Amino acid sequence: MKKLVIDGRSLDLNKIEFFLKQSPKVELTAEAVKKIRAGRNLIEKWINSGEVVYGVTTGFGEFANVKISAENNELLQENLIRSHSAGVGEPLPFFIVKTMMLLRANALIKGHSGIRLETLELLIGMINNNILPVIPSQGSVGSSGDLTPLSHLALAMIGEGEVQIVKDIYEPVNRKKSIKSSSALKRVGLSPVKLGAKEGLALINGTQMMTAFASYICVRARKLVKLADVAAALSHEALRGTDKAYDLRLHKLRPYKGQLNSAKNMARLIKGSEIRASHKSGDPRVQDSYSIRCIPQVHGASRDAVNFVCKQIEIEINSVTDNPLIFPEQGDHIEGGNFHGQPVALVMDFMKIALSELANISERRIERLVNGALSGLPRFLTNNGGLNSGLMIAQYTAASLVSENKTLAHPASVDSIPTSANQEDHNSMGSIAARHCLKILENVENVLAIELLTAAQGIEFLKPLKCGRGTNAAYNEIRKIVPPIKKDRILYKDIQKIFRLVRNNTVLQAVEKETKLD
Secondary structure, X not given: OOEEEEOOOOOOHHHHHHHHHHOOEEXXXXXXXXXXXXXXXXXXXXXXXXXXXXXXXXXXXXXXXXEOOHHHHHHHHHHHHHHHOOOEEEEOOHHHHHHHHHHHHHHHOOOOOOOOHHHHHHHHHHHHOOEEEOOEEEXXXXXXXXXXXHHHHHHHHOOOOEEEEOOOOOOOOOHHHOEEHHHHHHHOOOOOOOOOOOHHHHHHOOOHHHHHHHHHHHHHHHHHHHHHHXXXXXXXXXXXXXXXXXXXXXXXXXXXXXXXXXXXXXXXXXXXXXXXXXXXXXXXXXXXXXHHHOHHHHHHHHHHHHHHHHHHHHHHXXXXXXXOEEEOOOOEEEXXXXXXXXXXXXXXXXXXXXXXXXXXXXXXXXXXXXXXXXXXXXXHHOOOEOOEOOOHHHHHHHHHHHXXXXXXXOOOOOOOOOEOOOOEOOOOOHHHHHHHHHHHHHHHHHXXXXXXXXXXXXHHOOOOOOOOHHHHHHHHHHHOOOOOOOOOOOHHHHHHHHHHHHHOOHHHHHHHHHOOOO
């Protein structure tokens, strides 16, 4: 049985990718169990002594000055969950929900949140049985963390929320399949939890929704920057570009890591190209357009941005982000603001821009490919043009997606609106940045799919010459499922097929079997 052992310290993007792909059983370390118990013992001590601790013996937000009696502790926590379950909008995708649950568990096991072991074990039991809450996607302002979506998660744990028992976390959420969480838990031998003091607050006060989005996006983006080089190299072949711009002597004079790696990739991908060799000698072209010549500079800048974002998110993954935080070794508690989503909000906005630029330059290459005046290829890459429109409207679609990304890339983090009677007077909007970033990611995947479709069609007019080793592997993978376009047909189906190759990393894997990519 595959398993993922979490300790609150060592979770990273590779492990999250493994978690999403392989659905391993999640387990705690013995050390984590000790920390959880030590933290809970301190909470119980404070309850018995009557110490005033925010959210433990007081109300929440502006009600922090309202003392709550010990006999009302359980009701206080359950009321918190019920009242904060106020989300709206379409449900979150289940791959985000399951990642949220893992990240929340990983934060709680560090022992600074005061949760009971049995409560955490229920959360892990739900993960391991794929009992996933149906959580509305809208309603978080990004501090105090993702209160609303995490409340819907906690609502399922107390038996009052809606869940689905899921086989495939990538299937669309179907509300008709939802059942009451108490019924779903019973099916697998689990029971809803009765929340003790501090536990409701411990479950909902954190950045795990936005960080779940960010983690998934980072996993995808690390591959997408490589695929962007593959698509660009295939376009370079079809447009019969010069390879001078990928000479490492040039790039070492401006030694950004992303730029260097992208230049290396472009040179490797087109190595051995018969197309390039056929017009290398006596080529009158001095230099290509920016969308070809500046691929390493543009792709490289996005690569560096993606790598920076991923490093920041790996810090957040292993952080404690609720309030108050307790320190069992010192017997102390601190009211603070680790729930504030600003670190995630800023990097998600940065990621939005970095990914959008990959699509921007890709669309420009698509335009050059279909524009006969620029490419030297048949207009719209079709024979008998006029009767056939070829790939004319595929470029429209790419342009539409790129334009949509420009609106989505507007930074959410520069906005703030006060909540909770101005007690919470600066909010990060990190959840909005993260949700918009996922949509941008999906749009970029579609634009790259269109570029691959278009570039592969351009190659048809250069036969019998073959591409380079890497680009030929990409071309062959595309041709396994999408034949050359000899007359007009429904392009939607072709784009969808290549999109699946992009999403499943099929093209990238085929290329990396033939040539190393950085």
